[in-house]
Amino acid sequence: MxxxxxxxxxxxxxxxxxxxxxxxxxxxxxxxxxxxxxxxxxxxxxxxxxxxxxxxxxxxxxxxxxxxxxxxxxxxxxxxxxIVLGSMDQGIVATYRQLLRTAWIYIASGALFRLMRLRKGPVIAALYPVVMLLAQLGVALAVARGVGAVLGLTGLPWVGWLGLAAVWPVLRWFRARDGRLFAWYLMHDYAHSAAFWGAYPPEIExxxxxxxxxxxxxxxxxxxxxxxxxxxxxxxxxxxxxxxxxxxxxxxxxxxxxxxxxxxxxxxxxxxxxxxxxxxxxxxxxxxxxxxxxxxxxxxxxxxxxxxxxxxxxxxxxxxxxxxxxxxxxxxxxxxxxxxxxxxxxxxxxxxxxxxxxxxxxxxxxxxxxxxxxxxxxFAGRAPSKSAVSLPVSRYRTMAA
Known part of the structure; x- marks a missing residue:
C-alpha cells in the first residue's frame, strides 16, 4: 500500500x-x-x-x-x-484437575464443537495439551507398571504396588522439559481463559x-x-x-x-x-x-x-x-x-x-x-480480505446490560 x-x-x-x-x-x-x-x-x-x-x-x-x-x-x-505466572503456579495434580475441568467447560457448553466450525488450527492447538498431558500420564503409568513388575519378582505381593511411586518423578520430568513441548503451558493458558466460563477473573478486571x-x-x-x-x-x-x-x-x-x-x-x-x-x-x-x-x-x-x-x-x-x-x-x-x-x-x-x-x-x-x-x-478504503469469515456461529449471544 x-x-x-x-x-x-x-x-x-x-x-x-x-x-x-x-x-x-x-x-x-x-x-x-x-x-x-x-x-x-x-x-x-x-x-x-x-x-x-x-x-x-x-x-x-x-x-x-x-x-x-x-x-x-x-x-x-x-x-x-x-498474573500469568501466578496462574501457572500449579502442582501436577492441580494441572490434571484443570485439564478435566477445562475440557468439561468447552464440551458441556458446546463451544468446542462450534469453534471447530470456524478454524481447526486453534482447536487442535487447544486439544494438543490435553492429548499430550494424557499421553505423558500414560507413559508414567507404564513406567510405574514396569517398576512394579520388577519389584514383584521379590515374591512379596504388596511390593509391586510401590511401582506407583514412579508416576510422580516421570511427570515432574516431563514438566521440567515443557520449554520444548509447551503442553503444560498451554493447559494453564486455556484453563485460565475458561476458568469462569467466559467471564473475566477478578484479578484481570x-x-x-x-x-x-x-x-x-x-x-x-x-x-x-x-x-x-x-x-x-x-x-x-x-x-x-x-x-x-x-x-x-x-x-x-x-x-x-x-x-x-x-x-x-x-x-x-x-x-x-x-x-x-x-x-x-x-x-x-x-x-x-x-x-x-x-x-x-x-x-x-x-x-x-x-x-x-x-x-x-x-x-x-x-x-x-x-x-x-x-x-x-x-x-x-x-x-x-x-x-x-x-x-x-x-x-x-x-x-x-x-x-x-x-x-x-x-x-x-x-x-x-x-x-x-x-x-x-x-488502511482507508481497504476492503476486508476475500476469505474473511463473518457467519454467526456462537451458540451464546447474550450481552451484559
Missing part, C-alpha cells in the same frame, strides 16, 4: 497488550529492536530505539525516519505476566482498570495518535479495555486505533458467561471514533484466521463499522526460504506479526507503530 502524502503523526503513544505470556516484558523490547532493525534494512527506512529509565511503566522510545518524515513514539507494554487509566491519560496528552495493540489473548483484553474507556466518553483528542493481532477471541466469546466480552465486541464494532484493524494469517495455526470476531460471535450491530479483517498472508509476505524455515515452528509463527517480513505487503508492524501515518489513514 502506498503511504498517504504528508505527515499525519509526529508523536504517537502505543500500548501493547501481550497474550498469556509468563516472560518479562523486556523480551518485547528486544524483539522490537532486532526485528525493527531487520525490517528497516529490508524496507529502506530507519528506526532508532532508546530506553526511558525514568518512566513509571515498562517501554521504550522510538524515532522513525520514513517517507521523508520523522515520527516519535512511546511504546509501553501493559504487563500482566505476574482489576489489571484492565489500571491499563484503561494509562490509556485515558495518554488520550489527554499532546500526541497525534493513541494506538492500542492486543496480541493473541491480549486481543480480547484490549477490546474490553477500550469499550470501557469509550463508554466513559473521552471527548476530543488524538486519533484512537485498535490493532488486534493473531486473536483468539472466539475461545472466550463463545463461552456462556462471556456476556461482558460480547457486549464489548458489539459496542466497539459500531463506533465511528475508533479505527479497528484485525490482522491474522491462515499460516498461523494458533489464531482464528480471518474470522471477524464480532460477526462469528453473533453480536454484530446493524451498523457494524469494524473490525477491518486483513490477512498477513505469510505465504506471500515471507520468501519461500523463510516460510519453509518457519512453517512448522507454530509458536514462532504466532509472533510473526511483531517481526520483520522479507517480502512485506501493506501490513508492516514498524511502519504502523513508528511511521508518519495513522492506522485509519493507512
Amino acid at each position: 502506498n503511504d498517504q502524502a504528508g505527515q499525519q503523526v509526529a508523536r504517537r503513544r502505543v500500548f501493547y497488550i501481550p497474550g498469556y505470556d509468563p516472560f518479562p516484558p523486556r523480551r518485547y523490547r528486544e524483539l522490537y529492536r532486532s526485528e525493527g532493525a531487520a525490517q528497516a534494512k529490508i524496507s529502506g527506512y530507519n528506526i532508532e530505539i532508546t530506553g526511558d529509565p525514568g518512566a513509571k511503566t515498562f517501554g521504550w522510545d522510538v524515532v522513525g525516519h520514513m517517507d521523508g518524515a520523522q515520527t516519535r513514539a512511546r511504546i509501553d507494554v501493559l504487563v500482566w505476566s505476574d 482489576s489489571r484492565m482498570a489500571q491499563f484503561r487509566a494509562q490509556i485515558a491519560q495518554a488520550l489527554q496528552s499532546d500526541v497525534d495518535e493513541v494506538l492500542v495493540i492486543g496480541h493473541s489473548s491480549g486481543a480480547y483484553l484490549a477490546v474490553s479495555i477500550l469499550a470501557d474507556l469509550l463508554r466513559d466518553g473521552r471527548g476530543a483528542g488524538p486519533a484512537l486505533a485498535l490493532l488486534t493481532l493473531g486473536q483468539v477471541i472466539p475461545m472466550v466469546s463463545f463461552l456462556p458467561n462471556a456476556n461482558r466480552l460480547r457486549a464489548d465486541l458489539n459496542f466497539l464494532a459500531g463506533r465511528d471514533d475508533l479505527t479497528w484493524v484485525d490482522v491474522t494469517a491462515p499460516g498461523d495455526g494458533c489464531t482464528f484466521a480471518l474470522c471477524d470476531p464480532v460477526a462469528v460471535t453473533g453480536v454484530a450491530p446493524a451498523d457494524q463499522r469494524g473490525p477491518l479483517v486483513l490477512s498477513a498472508a505469510f505465504t506471500q509476505t515471507l520468501s519461500p526460504e523463510r516460510w519453509a524455515a518457519l512453517r512448522w515452528r507454530f509458536f514462532r509463527l504466532h509472533f510473526q506479526y511483531l517481526c520483520a517480513f522479507d517480502r512485506p505487503g501493506d501490513y508492516d508492524y514498524f511502519r504502523i507503530t513508528a511511521g508518519p501515518v495513522t492506522l485509519g489513514a493507512r
Whole structure:
C-alpha cells in the first residue's frame, strides 16, 4: 500500500497488550529492536530505539525516519505476566484437575464443537495439551507398571504396588522439559481463559482498570495518535479495555486505533458467561471514533484466521463499522526460504506479526507503530480480505446490560 502524502503523526503513544505470556516484558523490547532493525534494512527506512529509565511503566522510545518524515513514539507494554505466572503456579495434580475441568467447560457448553466450525488450527492447538498431558500420564503409568513388575519378582505381593511411586518423578520430568513441548503451558493458558466460563477473573478486571487509566491519560496528552495493540489473548483484553474507556466518553483528542493481532477471541466469546466480552465486541464494532484493524494469517495455526470476531460471535450491530479483517498472508509476505524455515515452528509463527517480513505487503508492524501515518489513514478504503469469515456461529449471544 502506498503511504498517504504528508505527515499525519509526529508523536504517537502505543500500548501493547501481550497474550498469556509468563516472560518479562523486556523480551518485547528486544524483539522490537532486532526485528525493527531487520525490517528497516529490508524496507529502506530507519528506526532508532532508546530506553526511558525514568518512566513509571515498562517501554521504550522510538524515532522513525520514513517517507521523508520523522515520527516519535512511546511504546509501553501493559504487563500482566505476574498474573500469568501466578496462574501457572500449579502442582501436577492441580494441572490434571484443570485439564478435566477445562475440557468439561468447552464440551458441556458446546463451544468446542462450534469453534471447530470456524478454524481447526486453534482447536487442535487447544486439544494438543490435553492429548499430550494424557499421553505423558500414560507413559508414567507404564513406567510405574514396569517398576512394579520388577519389584514383584521379590515374591512379596504388596511390593509391586510401590511401582506407583514412579508416576510422580516421570511427570515432574516431563514438566521440567515443557520449554520444548509447551503442553503444560498451554493447559494453564486455556484453563485460565475458561476458568469462569467466559467471564473475566477478578484479578484481570482489576489489571484492565489500571491499563484503561494509562490509556485515558495518554488520550489527554499532546500526541497525534493513541494506538492500542492486543496480541493473541491480549486481543480480547484490549477490546474490553477500550469499550470501557469509550463508554466513559473521552471527548476530543488524538486519533484512537485498535490493532488486534493473531486473536483468539472466539475461545472466550463463545463461552456462556462471556456476556461482558460480547457486549464489548458489539459496542466497539459500531463506533465511528475508533479505527479497528484485525490482522491474522491462515499460516498461523494458533489464531482464528480471518474470522471477524464480532460477526462469528453473533453480536454484530446493524451498523457494524469494524473490525477491518486483513490477512498477513505469510505465504506471500515471507520468501519461500523463510516460510519453509518457519512453517512448522507454530509458536514462532504466532509472533510473526511483531517481526520483520522479507517480502512485506501493506501490513508492516514498524511502519504502523513508528511511521508518519495513522492506522485509519493507512488502511482507508481497504476492503476486508476475500476469505474473511463473518457467519454467526456462537451458540451464546447474550450481552451484559
